[in-house]
Amino acid sequence: MIQDWVLWQPAAADEWQWCLPGSDGRFTYPVQTGSLATAANMIGNDPAYLLLRGEQLVLTESTLSARNTRQVAAALPYLLEEQLAVPPDRLHLASHTGHAKDSYQVAIIDRQLLGNLLNEVTDHGIKLIGAFADIQAVPLKENSLTVVIDANRALLRAVDGLGFAAPVAVAASLVRQQSAASQKTPATGFTTGEIDGSAAELLQAVNLKPGQLQHINQPLELLARGLQPLSAVNLLQGEFKSVISKPAEKFPLLSPLLLLTLLAVLALNSWQGQQQQQHRLDSVNQQIEQIYQQHFGVAAPIGEFRQDALNRLAELRPLAPETAGIIFQLARIINLLPAQLSLEQVEYDDPQLVLTLRVSDLTAADQLRTNLNFAQITNSIEIIEHNNDQVLLTLTVVK
DSSP states (O other), X not given: OOOSEEEEOOSSSSOEEEEEEOTXXXXXXXXXXXXXXXXXXXXXXXXXEEEEOGGGEEEEEEXXXXXXXXXXXXXXXXXXXXXXXXXXXXXXXXXXXXXXXTEEEEEEEEHHHHHHHHHHHXXXXXXXXXXXXXXXXXXXXXXXXXXXXXXXXXXXXXXXSOEEEXXXXXXXXXXXXXXXXXXXXXXXXXXXXXXXXXXXXXXXXXXXOGGGOEEOSOHHHHHHHHOOGGGSOOSOOGGGGGGBTOOOTTSOXXXXXXXXXXXXXXXXXXXXXXXXXXXXXXXXHHHHHHHHHHHHGGGSOOHHHHHHHHHHHHTTOSOOTTHHHHHHHHHHHGGGXXXXXXEEEEEXXXXXXXXXXXXXXHHHHHHHHHHHHXXXXXXXXEEEEXXXXXXXXXXXXXX
16 A cells, blocks of 8 residues: 555535555554645655545557557557547547456546646645656455445446446446456445445446445545556656656755756866866766656657757856746746757846757747647747748747
8 A cells, every 4th residue: 555645625615635544554544524725734755545436537458569658659649549539639548457458448638627736736835756647546356346435426447457437327328338258257336325226226237236345435435445556547648757856846856867957067067187087978868868767758859859858958167046036937947948959159137048949840840849838837938930941040048
């Protein structure tokens, strides 16, 4: 069982619930109910998992051959395009390896909805280490499905780890539409109250009797015990990966990679002798590579950009107190840059950071502007040069 805070908004209202599981299977802090501000005060600077209502997203499975998660992320919008009711660019697609070879569990959610929710949570200073559908926190027994009836809401998680959440009457109808084989799958059930007509129909559809249900007082306790972050689809991928462990507003921290980069730049000032400098630079670069892969993984910007950024920062000597501001601004935008770009120049004039970038075409420039606007980063892009092959532009961001 996890031992970090779990935060959940069980209904479409301003009321939140949160709890802290302990190491002994009990709860260090049992389920609390209140406003997000109250939750933030109680959670403090500790990390937390966010659970989203299953009605806010769709869980599905897709099969494709890919060597890494970057290829998976690039292929999914095209693979699922015919199944989507809206343009793929309005949606956020996150994935996790499935049980079968070349299979992936995929979570699909409105990009703006997720962004607004994450902003609401992190603006209160809550540090998120993962965001998951509450469906995938429902405990699952081997070769069995699980049903949770919480008042008029039903959560159903199938053998493959996927599932859905819906009003009880709708859930019963959906289950009846499934194949006969899936309806015969052994089931486990939980309920928070009495079984009415719609709930009885749902139980009949999954071959459960009311007497077989386990009564629970707090669904969040069940979800906190059932959450297995390494076996579910974490929504904090792609453009939302930078939300992970976002610092509290009163205690701004740099990402591990960029903090190490800053230390490397500071060290460059004091190294004496070319041989000693090269030796330490090689060592630091090796550490950077390890943390770079750990922090950004395969979704990281291309290696050339990282090295260019390090070199350009080193050229800004002598370092001034505002150097930390440069690093912090780069930390905010580094995951928002299109893949096909090169860094020509870095300039800093407090409070503005100016990057001269060379991108493949105007589409890449427009995508960069869209990414920054979505992240609510004040920016200005000016085209300096444009020909058939590439575009030279300046990007100005204000902290």
